[in-house]
Amino acid sequence: MSFNAIVIEEVEGKARASVKQLEVKDLPDNDVLVDIAYSTINFKDGLALAGNKSKIARKLPMVGGIDLAGTVAESKSPAFKPGDKVLVNGYGLSEAHWGGYTQKQRVKSEWLVRLPAAFSARQAMAVGTAGYTAMLCVLALEDYGIKPDGREILVTGAAGGVGSVAIALLAKLGYKVVASTGRPETHDYLKGLGAAECIDRATLSEKGAPLAKERWAGAVDSVGSQTLATVLGQVAYGGAVAACGLAAGADLPATVLPFILRGVALLGVDSVNAPMQKRQRAWDRLAKDLDAKKLDAMTEIVPLAKAIELAPKILAGQVKGRIVVDVNA
């Protein structure tokens, strides 16, 4: 029986994404077959779907979707059995391996995380890679010793996926969160997630002094480039920035002065190849510390084909919060 999948393939020398019919025999030879319920759209999915920018999919044809959640249908692994609820984030889905924009996929058992009891498959994909990365950023700040002590924590790219979840998490944990956004119309939304104040991202995307007035106890940055450089110059003595993104660019036009004169730390965060123990820790904490009502407030659900239409929008920074993809609609 055939089923729907978004396949990125080369057409007249260009990468093009479209909904195709696949059969189970077309799927890769991995040890667990998953009936997928939901996937999601992350920034990287936007790159892959909109012409495979930055060559996200390293070989074509590729089934897109860096995340998936669903139910095990068949398993050659003793660790999983039919009926188990599972999810996958990253691990090269949509890059080196076929991903989650499909009704069925075969994946490696070692990539699977058991769906936390606190979440439905839809909620897990509302979290998705963006939300799980936001949790990794919060854990990085916590592990570094940044505590909720009344000083301000900055979140850049605030109205995006990583930013929205980071704000909800930090606010619930008692941090005073300042949201940096380029969209004034999202201020009420961001305050609803728990931001104490919103600032215009233009104030951070301009070149700042290498050592400016000390303001932030810590920061979660999904923007990179000049924004990250300017933020580093504003971090208070002993503070830290968890850096996970490049929405504005992959460059970092900074000086070493914040590091060597204020002991500021730049904490790199990767979600794709994070070891299973770290993933499990992040999902356990998401189950405990992410407010379900706030998650619902930041989530929109779209049918499979709509993911292709939304790809340029997430790249243009026009998507608010998180988008869940119902692969069976």
Ligand SMILES: NC(=O)c1ccc[n+]([C@@H]2O[C@H](COP(=O)([O-])OP(=O)(O)OC[C@H]3O[C@@H](n4cnc5c(N)ncnc54)[C@H](OP(=O)(O)O)[C@@H]3O)[C@@H](O)[C@H]2O)c1
């Ligand atoms: N390290 C990892 O493992 C990992 C995992 C997930 C995501 N990421 C990266 O994190 C970034 C955010 O991902 P996402 O899924 O949250 O994407 P997203 O939903 O598109 O959010 C990005 C946000 O950044 C802001 N932004 C966009 N373009 C900008 C620009 N030119 N200058 C300043 N701000 C800009 C916008 O927020 P405002 O409208 O509020 O300003 C936008 O909503 C991406 O670069 C993604 O690749 C990395």
